[in-house]
Amino acid sequence: MKKLFSGAGxxxxxxxxxxxxxxxxSLGAEEQALSSENKxxxxxxxxxxxxxxxxxxxxxxxxxxxxxxxxxPSMRHIRTIPVFTPDPATGYGxxxxxxxxLGGYTWGDLHHPALSETNGDYDxxxxxxxxxxxxxxxxxxxxxxxxxxxxEVPNIGxxxxxxxxxxxxxxxFLPTRFSLPFDTDYASLDDFSEEFRGVMxxxxxxxxxxxxxxxxxxxxPPWSYDKARAGKRDSSDWAVISTYNTEEATTNLEINASQAxxxxxxxxxxxNLEERVANGEYEExxxxxxxxxxxxxxxxxxxxxxxxPHGIDVSPDGKYFIASGKLAPAMTVFSFEKxxxxxxxxxxxxxxxxxxxxxxxxxxxxxxxxxGALGPLHTQFxxxxxAYTTMxxxxxxxxxxxxxxxxxxxxxxxxxxxxxxxxxxxxxxPQGKYLVSLNKIAKDNxxxxxxxxxxxxxxxxxxxxxxxxxxxxxxxxxxxxxxxVHRDVINPIHVxxxxxxxxxxxxxxxxxRIERDGDNVTVYGIAMRSKFIFxxxxxxxxxxxxxxxxxxxxxxxxxxxDQDIVHGLGIMDYDLNFEQMPGQTKTLEFVADKxxxxxxxxxxxxxxxxxxxxGYLMVKPKE
Amino acid sequence: xxxxxxxxxxxxxxALAAGFxxxxxxxxxxxxxxxxxxxxxxxxxxxxxxxxxxxxxSEENSENVVQLESRVLEQKGCVACHxxxxxxxxxxxxGPDLSHVYSIMKGKHGKTLEEFLxxxxxxxxxxxxxxxxxxxxxxxxxAEVLQIAENQ
Numbered sequence: 001m002k003k004l005f006s007g008a009g010x011x012x013x014x015x016x017x018x019x020x021x022x023x024x025x026s027l028g029a030e031e032q033a034l035s036s037e038n039k040x041x042x043x044x045x046x047x048x049x050x051x052x053x054x055x056x057x058x059x060x061x062x063x064x065x066x067x068x069x070x071x072x073p074s075m076r077h078i079r080t081i082p083v084f085t086p087d088p089a090t091g092y093g094x095x096x097x098x099x100x101x102l103g104g105y106t107w108g109d110l111h112h113p114a115l116s117e118t119n120g121d122y123d124x125x126x127x128x129x130x131x132x133x134x135x136x137x138x139x140x141x142x143x144x145x146x147x148x149x150x151x152e153v154p155n156i157g158x159x160x161x162x163x164x165x166x167x168x169x170x171x172x173f174l175p176t177r178f179s180l181p182f183d184t185d186y187a188s189l190d191d192f193s194e195e196f197r198g199v200m201x202x203x204x205x206x207x208x209x210x211x212x213x214x215x216x217x218x219x220x221p222p223w224s225y226d227k228a229r230a231g232k233r234d235s236s237d238w239a240v241i242s243t244y245n246t247e248e249a250t251t252n253l254e255i256n257a258s259q260a261x262x263x264x265x266x267x268x269x270x271x272n273l274e275e276r277v278a279n280g281e282y283e284e285x286x287x288x289x290x291x292x293x294x295x296x297x298x299x300x301x302x303x304x305x306x307x308x309p310h311g312i313d314v315s316p317d318g319k320y321f322i323a324s325g326k327l328a329p330a331m332t333v334f335s336f337e338k339x340x341x342x343x344x345x346x347x348x349x350x351x352x353x354x355x356x357x358x359x360x361x362x363x364x365x366x367x368x369x370x371x372g373a374l375g376p377l378h379t380q381f382x383x384x385x386x387a388y389t390t391m392x393x394x395x396x397x398x399x400x401x402x403x404x405x406x407x408x409x410x411x412x413x414x415x416x417x418x419x420x421x422x423x424x425x426x427x428x429x430p431q432g433k434y435l436v437s438l439n440k441i442a443k444d445n446x447x448x449x450x451x452x453x454x455x456x457x458x459x460x461x462x463x464x465x466x467x468x469x470x471x472x473x474x475x476x477x478x479x480x481x482x483x484x485v486h487r488d489v490i491n492p493i494h495v496x497x498x499x500x501x502x503x504x505x506x507x508x509x510x511x512x513r514i515e516r517d518g519d520n521v522t523v524y525g526i527a528m529r530s531k532f533i534f535x536x537x538x539x540x541x542x543x544x545x546x547x548x549x550x551x552x553x554x555x556x557x558x559x560x561x562d563q564d565i566v567h568g569l570g571i572m573d574y575d576l577n578f579e580q581m582p583g584q585t586k587t588l589e590f591v592a593d594k595x596x597x598x599x600x601x602x603x604x605x606x607x608x609x610x611x612x613x614x615g616y617l618m619v620k621p622k623e
Numbered sequence: 624x625x626x627x628x629x630x631x632x633x634x635x636x637x638a639l640a641a642g643f644x645x646x647x648x649x650x651x652x653x654x655x656x657x658x659x660x661x662x663x664x665x666x667x668x669x670x671x672x673x674x675x676x677x678x679x680x681s682e683e684n685s686e687n688v689v690q691l692e693s694r695v696l697e698q699k700g701c702v703a704c705h706x707x708x709x710x711x712x713x714x715x716x717x718g719p720d721l722s723h724v725y726s727i728m729k730g731k732h733g734k735t736l737e738e739f740l741x742x743x744x745x746x747x748x749x750x751x752x753x754x755x756x757x758x759x760x761x762x763x764x765x766a767e768v769l770q771i772a773e774n775q
Contacts, residue, residue, distance in 0.1 A: 003627055003630050004628050005627075006627040006628070006631040006632065006634070007630045007631065007633070007634045008632040009631055009634070010630065010632060010633060010635040010636075010637075010638065011632035011634040011637065011638040012632075012638070013631075013635050013638070014634060014635040014636065014637065014638025014639040014640075014641075014642065015638045015639075015641070015642050017635075017639055017640050018638060018641070018642020018643060018645075018646065019642060019643070022642055022645075022646040190625070203764065211717075313697050441671060441691065460692075460748075463640025506731075507727075507730060507731075508730030508731070509730060509732070509733050510653065510730070510733075528731065529745070530745070536733065559731055560719065561723075562716070562719045562720060563716065565719075566717070573719065607747070608747050609746050612746070
């Protein structure tokens with residue numbers, strides 16, 4: 001008996017000690033499930049050293065005028081690309097070429113980036129973006145991730161809608177958010193409906209010469225053109241634009257533009273319009289070819305849609321266009337085929353501002369109204385027939401089948417999403433692996449930085465039946481939209497090639513020189529690690545001597561043809577700085593209006609003796 | 624008494640061990656998937672090596688020639704900072720890739736490669752070679768292999 005007691009006592013004591021020491025680290029079942037879920041989420045976003053993210057996520061930078069490049073799934077911010085605004089760190093807007101391209105603007109509202117497409121899928125050539133604030137459109141060359149052309153588009157008031165590209169990047173369309181007076185520069189808002197027009201511009205981009213051109217414009221009714229998409233596959237000759245303020249209100253739009261039960265989607269055949277313009281069916285307006293739909297009838301139609309719609313998206317198969325209600329809680333799926341039939345049969349319910357209105361019931365395929373979901377905004381797709389729509393007010397993403405309207409899944413996002421993006425999500429070939437929700441409100445997601453919070457992105461895994469939240473990430477305001485593209489599609493260069501035809505480039509030390517012509521001084525120099533050579537023959541090759549009042553032009557070539565060996569050149573107290581990438585030649589132009597001795601130094605860490613890479617600008621005072 | 628104590632201790636140890644596995648068993652089994660994940664990477668790498676072996680065969684002859692010359696770069700420690708990718712020498716990006724430098728040395732540094740190696744114009748190279756200057760034969764050997772690399 002005593003042995004039994006000893007044994008039982010030992011076991012009990014052992015269990016007690018085991019519970020005390022090992023049990024305390026074993027949490028309750030629920031907590032344990034959570035911590036293992038956290039572990040597997042962490043693994044899903046971890047990209048170890050030596051490996052790369054799978055996707056690029058290129059976000060609009062909103063009012064910074066920049067683009068933000070992230071990697072997915074790690075959600076690491078890799079690079080900021082300056083587009084519409086100067087960037088002192090790289091000298092974008094300081095060197096001669098980019099300064100001219102920026103045209104003096106220091107503010108830009110970069111809204112909806114759009115990647116160039118071939119056969120309906122991303123081709124990795126260029127990225128386009130519009131500046132809503134100053135009516136510009138920019139092209140970023142994805143060979144070197146730099147802005148190559150900016151065009152100021154005339155006659156327009158805020159290209160919010162844009163940019164969106166047709167299946168083979170034939171056009172980039174820029175419909176406008178604000179209507180402006182047409183025939184005169186100034187008109188009273190009392191005459192809004194008669195004098196003001198919205199404008200849609202059809203812009204082309206020559207990928208060889210890397211230049212924009214405005215092909216034609218359409219003078220639309222004075223409504224706000226909100227979002228737009230080009231058709232795909234069988235609908236690729238067409239495009240759709242959502243509108244609001246068809247009430248044509250001129251003040252307090254929050255109330256006055258939300259009165260009518262229905263607004264319109266503009267459905268137009270850009271292929272036919274292109275042909276008609278070629279046949280002379282347009283009027284000259286301010287140097288551009290302008291189509292007036294009420295005079296040049298056809299190819300532009302209106303489809304009624306529920307009150308103040310916001311997003312409009314085309315399914316990957318090109319069969320449907322889906323409008324998100326914003327104020328109305330539903331998504332409306334319209335069929336392109338039915339719309340084409342209605343046009344054939346002239347199945348119109350009326351006319352508005354000279355444009356025929358198609359019969360709603362004849363074009364509408366179904367209305368999808370997920371219970372409790374409020375404020376649908378934008379839709380993206382996967383390759384399995386699913387649509388994903390953001391709900392601003394109920395702060396969630398709803399996954400639904402667009403062929404049947406069946407709701408598959410819902411997931412909260414943190415908080416109040418605007419746009420969302422899936423890999424290749426607005427092409428004919430989406431890759432349904434991840435979803436990034438671009439949220440407007442961060443609340444207490446991150447460490448507090450005062451009253452103004454960053455914006456917030458949520459990364460979700462959508463590869464399974466249920467959506468799985470992986471991570472919340474802060475982002476500078478405001479990534480309205482982004483483009484997610486597979487890394488294999490993008491092939492950037494690392495080094496610029498030698499360009500013997502460039503008269504400003506010098507690759508050989510003995511060709512460096514400083515030339516004087518009156519009071520113009522031109523420097524043909526080299527930046528290499530770790531020295532500047534402005535004039536190899538001079539006693540001090542890294543010194544420039546000029547007279548006060550001279551116009552100085554510096555052509556600097558980076559002769560280190562090696563990956564990531566970038567040099568910069570900053571001139572102290574002259575507020576000038578610009579970088580030269582490996583193999584690149586850049587020009588800086590300024591007037592030496594201050595006399596004195598001004599140190600020059602390399603402003604991009606280049607080598608072990610980067611600190612020693614310096615020179616002087618000597619400005620001799622006027623007698 | 625002693626046997627009772629032994630039984631007590633035995634019971635205690637068994638129960639302790641049992642308790643350990645009961646409470647930690649789940650975490651042990653959950654760690655396995657993480658270990659399984661790296662395996663596909665290793666398989667991928669092995670596949671890639673298989674492919675490059677095919678290409679390597681055709682280049683074997685020229686590579687044998689280069690291997691002899693390039694030994695000087697390994698012996699003198701150049702590859703500790705320089706890659707010469709055109710002849711298959713991997714190296715860190717501390718200094719530039721030497722594959723295409725031979726003919727541009729005069730223009731870039733104001734000296735031929737041979738002159739540069741005898742008396743470098745960059746602070747880093749002057750420091751590296753200052754303690755251990757190269758012999759004339761070594762300089763000649765380096766010049767030869769870099770010319771081969773450039774002509775690849």
